[in-house]
Amino acid sequence: MAVNAVGRDIPSSIPGYKDDVVLFRGATKRLPKGNRYGKKNRTTFFTKTDKTLPNIKAAIRESGLQSGMTISFHHHLRNGDYVVNMVLDACAEMGIKDLVIFPTALFGVHKHLTKHIQKGVIRQIQGSVNGPIGQLASEGGMELPVVLRSHGGRPRAVISGDVKIDVAFIAAPTADKYGNLTGAYGQSACGSLGYAHTDADYAECVVAITDNLVEYPAPYIQIPQTQVDYVVQVDKIGDPAGIVSGTTRVTRDPMRLLIARYAAKLTESSPYFKEGISFQTGAGGISLAAAAYVRDAMRKKGIKGSFGLGGITSFFVDMLEEGLFRQLMDVQSFDLAAVESISRNAAHVEISADWYANPWNAGCMVNMLDTVVLGATEVDRDFNVNVNTESDGALLHGIGGHQDTASGAKLTIITTPLLRGRIPSVVDSVYTVTTPGEVVDAVVTEFGVAINPRRQDLMDAIKPSKDLPLVTIDELVEKAKKLAGDMAPIEHTDRIIGVIEYRDGSVIDVVRQIKKK
């Protein structure tokens, strides 16, 4: 055991993860060594001009997939995804076992995997486990710990050789017979295929699974044929209702609107609110409302932004079309308007997760970000943020781009209600550290805005007002305690069921098995 830079006791060896755990020592402390991974050289001298195979089992056979290997997936189909379940069902039927699955994220729909975990088809999950599989892991249902990485940390791990992908299965809303892929079209269109790029580039074998096989060459190619070995056509790769939301809505809850207004006001009062501003917000209600307020302020002051980043919604598409952004940099398209826009507007650019957020390349997008508005399940006196575990200690959420954007943006704003129900969100010490306080600049609640004391420059630049009430983080903690009373500590065992990597591959925290009530 040793204590890392956010005060967590981390074992030097974690079975099923690493024998030589790298401790988190600070947001910019771990320097890369060695070389990028180079996959096996290959040739297509003997490839036919048609890479299609009749079904998933045939592709599994041709790929050479065997028990114990690592297979990857992207999560652009979100809770509408059929592909992960289909592939694991096929593996199970073929008697393949002990797989490490390496999805960018799992969702509620992947509860289906439970039986494959219980029967040993899946030995480990390295990827975000949103919902039921996270609950299962939290309760001790997996032999090896889940390993969580951020959207930038994951391509870093692959490119640097930390994780070797044997076979990448890429859900492709449109494909041609020679493996050109796009998410921009098809019955299961998802827009950007941002999370799949590194897998396509680095996996030893790449299998595309599509429900829209079109004439060669496919339009608006995102992943080229040079990276894809096999193509399988199936009836449906997903349920459109779960893939994209029809509309994204701004919150109407007055308390959340107040938080959004404070966050917007903080942005507008900062030195970064000027011509060429770039920003990212999530698709949540508070984030979208904050974006709407910032947009209104941009209109009022005649400010035009440079780029909107991240998961892209109709809201950002409208800003692009209004001229409030010159470009959208889209790693993930959240709604129908975003999907439609990416296929027709050259200023709406698909970017890979590597381009979006990998700290180990020549410079990712988050480095150029002015402001990001992020959420939290908890934030603490040191401004450390937890987005992974719920109030009962269950590991139900992924890291997403939280660590990456917080680290890159000049102004990182965490918005959260002070309490959720009767549970405080601003606490002495978060149960799980996802993002270290050193990269968080302000916490915004309905009771006011706490600026990180590390950002004296920001404090000096901001004038507090009725619209922007400044408080200290300690005041928020005390206020929350007063309203909620003392909370009982989360009961857990010593067994590690989750490892939270920082984006640089060091371990910022671990998650332990909860005690079932």
Add this chain to the structure above:
Amino acid sequence: MAVNAVGRDIPSSIPGYKDDVVLFRGATKRLPKGNRYGKKNRTTFFTKTDKTLPNIKAAIRESGLQSGMTISFHHHLRNGDYVVNMVLDACAEMGIKDLVIFPTALFGVHKHLTKHIQKGVIRQIQGSVNGPIGQLASEGGMELPVVLRSHGGRPRAVISGDVKIDVAFIAAPTADKYGNLTGAYGQSACGSLGYAHTDADYAECVVAITDNLVEYPAPYIQIPQTQVDYVVQVDKIGDPAGIVSGTTRVTRDPMRLLIARYAAKLTESSPYFKEGISFQTGAGGISLAAAAYVRDAMRKKGIKGSFGLGGITSFFVDMLEEGLFRQLMDVQSFDLAAVESISRNAAHVEISADWYANPWNAGCMVNMLDTVVLGATEVDRDFNVNVNTESDGALLHGIGGHQDTASGAKLTIITTPLLRGRIPSVVDSVYTVTTPGEVVDAVVTEFGVAINPRRQDLMDAIKPSKDLPLVTIDELVEKAKKLAGDMAPIEHTDRIIGVIEYRDGSVIDVVRQIKKK
């Protein structure tokens, strides 16, 4: 010495090239071994959000470039390029010596490098040497042999680790301060940056040199910031008059028009002339005329093609806009119309040289090509083609995509006048083998069309006619001999001044020093 599959004596060791030369054994015989190259891991934790440096010398210093290293360039600025000369001038002034330069091609404008070769700043050239530098090398003016690779063979060599690039200098018609690059805009716009992609991806350090620094992020990004370390702004990266031609013209010479008509007729008579046909032609007069005849036939029969490939001209842009192609796949934009089209039409797709032609990935574009019309300086009884050396044995031309498209296309047509002046183009044995006869399907001259006997299927499918007179290759050789008389053999020394790699990295031929007259 040992004899390769096209009958050439190749030394087992060539000083300055390789100690263990790989012999060409046939177009699909060399299988890849080992892994792709992985460059050094890096991070941008400490990178400022501005990668610009004041001048080229500052970039050379920051890049760590030292004597003996390998530096690369692309040739999208063709005979208008200023960048190669500027960089080598700076290296010379800084006392850097013994460089291996690894351009995709050099042109007449690079005659300027002669002094740097003579003074030892440049030790070797690995890349096409069109014109004066080729002449210099042919006359023994370089210590080490020039190494020529095809458009597909070059990325193969880089990706597989045969050639390691220390610093890539990328001429960028437009760039932003964080290194996003595009060729689609700017005073020196060149359209596609296809040949630069592999260098950007695999070089240990990447320096962009631009004469159009724009607001971040640049529009229509082709090479992303994730790959670029430094950006230098200069007054001019090139002379637009040498970069793109204003218009590309079909030949008016009756003999050449006849050859074009035969080539077109052969295409139309082949089994590949049907809905979805793809094709590539060069920008030369015969090729363009042949393309025009094929286009007319497509219109007449109501056939719509799938894609046009290669160096793209206004001619292909018009076909795209007329609906005769669904997409253009553009590794190099030859004229203003192509540059303009790539920046506005999503169906006009920029592709890398890797995507275009690398035989060692999961499948390049040439594999999907139906017909290609190519030129030759010589072709012989075995259908071997020479595009590298002139009639005096001087190494004046690069391989381009000749080997690649010939190898990939279902129908490879070589067009050439039977004689050029008094010099036969169809001969007993070519002086230099660029492309092996086994991947050449037909030779078209003004005296008729010779189909390769290996393609009995094609002979069976073709009906000879007045518009498509079939002859044998031997008949063409004899006819040429009769017209031109016997030619004196080319006088050369034993010294090897050039190595011609096949696209798979084996040696298909060598070029020897000529005797000055």
